[in-house]
Amino acid sequence: MKAIIPKFKKILLIRTDRIGDVILSLPLFSVLKNTYPDAQLDFIVNKRISELIENYPNINKVHSIENDSIKDIKLVCIQNKYDLAIAVHPTFKIALALYLARVKYRLGTGYRWYSLFFNIRHYQHRKYSLKHELEYNIDLLNEIHCKRPDNMAISLTVVPEIMENVKKKLLVTGIPVDQRFIIIHPVTLGSAKVWSKQNFINLIDLIHKDGDCEFNIFLTGTKEDDSDLNYIISRLQEKSNVYIVQDLNLKELAGLIKMAELFVSNSTGPIHIAAAVGTFAVGFYSTVLSERASRWAPYTNKKKIFIPQEDTKYEDKMDSIGPDEVFSFIKSYMMKVNSKTGL
Numbered sequence: 001m002k003a004i005i006p007k008f009k010k011i012l013l014i015r016t017d018r019i020g021d022v023i024l025s026l027p028l029f030s031v032l033k034n035t036y037p038d039a040q041l042d043f044i045v046n047k048r049i050s051e052l053i054e055n056y057p058n059i060n061k062v063h064s065i066e067n068d069s070i071k072d073i074k075l076v077c078i079q080n081k082y083d084l085a086i087a088v089h090p091t092f093k094i095a096l097a098l099y100l101a102r103v104k105y106r107l108g109t110g111y112r113w114y115s116l117f118f119n120i121r122h123y124q125h126r127k128y129s130l131k132h133e134l135e136y137n138i139d140l141l142n143e144i145h146c147k148r149p150d151n152m153a154i155s156l157t158v159v160p161e162i163m164e165n166v167k168k169k170l171l172v173t174g175i176p177v178d179q180r181f182i183i184i185h186p187v188t189l190g191s192a193k194v195w196s197k198q199n200f201i202n203l204i205d206l207i208h209k210d211g212d213c214e215f216n217i218f219l220t221g222t223k224e225d226d227s228d229l230n231y232i233i234s235r236l237q238e239k240s241n242v243y244i245v246q247d248l249n250l251k252e253l254a255g256l257i258k259m260a261e262l263f264v265s266n267s268t269g270p271i272h273i274a275a276a277v278g279t280f281a282v283g284f285y286s287t288v289l290s291e292r293a294s295r296w297a298p299y300t301n302k303k304k305i306f307i308p309q310e311d312t313k314y315e316d317k318m319d320s321i322g323p324d325e326v327f328s329f330i331k332s333y334m335m336k337v338n339s340k341t342g343l
Contacts, residue, residue, distance in 0.1 A: 019272065026276075043063065046065070051250055052273075084103070084106075090118075127290065154299055162255040181218050184264045216242070266283065286307070
């Protein structure tokens with residue numbers, strides 16, 4: 001006999017980790033809206049990410065915090081009187097904060113020592129990477145009898161004003177954003193094995209040597225990535241048509257990615273932004289169980305994923321992905337784009 005699930009009126013989702021993780025949690029809002037059309041749906045995320053998703057459909061309000069602050073989460077819950085809180089990415093601090101705030105229903109994993117603070121528990125391991133992270137997230141809602149939708153696509157809208165602002169901002173600094181370009185994002189926060197900087201250097205050199213590849217290359221990152229990006233520039237055989245783009249917030253980065261014809265990166269947050277704004281994504285993924293593309297690749301059909309032939313937790317084989325095969329795909333893809341646009 002199924003438990004009787006109340007008709008929740010105020011629901012809070014919490015995911016305070018990284019960009020890609022938050023993006024892959026966004027479909028939960030459409031599922032909840034279908035089941036509880038009159039409910040208020042709010043989201044707690046890391047402060048840096050809040051601006052990217054503040055206008056996402058079906059989210060009434062985005063609360064931004066830093067470092068899983070028990071005090072801040074508790075305060076948000078008390079002030080808004082949520083009757084259901086869902087810890088999409090559970091931590092001890094989140095679980096304790098929801099308990100201390102006396103949220104009536106608290107949904108989270110049943111497999112952690114602090115799961116005692118949740119009174120609706122979801123028993124499913126993610127460590128075997130049997131399905132995509134987005135699908136694992138949706139599975140959480142099985143506990144409150146939500147119906148899984150046929151279409152779980154993620155779409156981030158970039159308003160024209162943002163793209164115009166990005167164009168003006170970059171053109172002032174001499175970066176030709178009004179011409180054709182691809183984005184190469186070689187930096188990560190270290191959550192998975194990576195294709196090396198040297199391979200990115202070799203890839204750009206191959207693009208330069210080919211006379212048919214007539215487009216600019218933007219290397220993106222943050223100010224903290226300055227040394228890595230400049231290292232890549234300094235080692236190139238030919239530096240023309242390669243530009244470093246750093247001084248953008250996440251909304252602006254999404255606008256820049258939307259304008260690009262192709263996005264290339266390791267397994268990192270911005271590749272999920274690319275998928276969400278509709279830009280074709282090329283990614284490099286390890287075969288290590290916890291890092292597999294089957295769980296962490298961008299959730300889109302517009303992608304090409306490269307994986308090493310052999311890769312283990314103890315032996316890094318990411319550089320066995322050859323720059324020549326990546327270049328071959330990029331050239332083929334761009335030629336198809338040219339034929340469709342008549343360029």
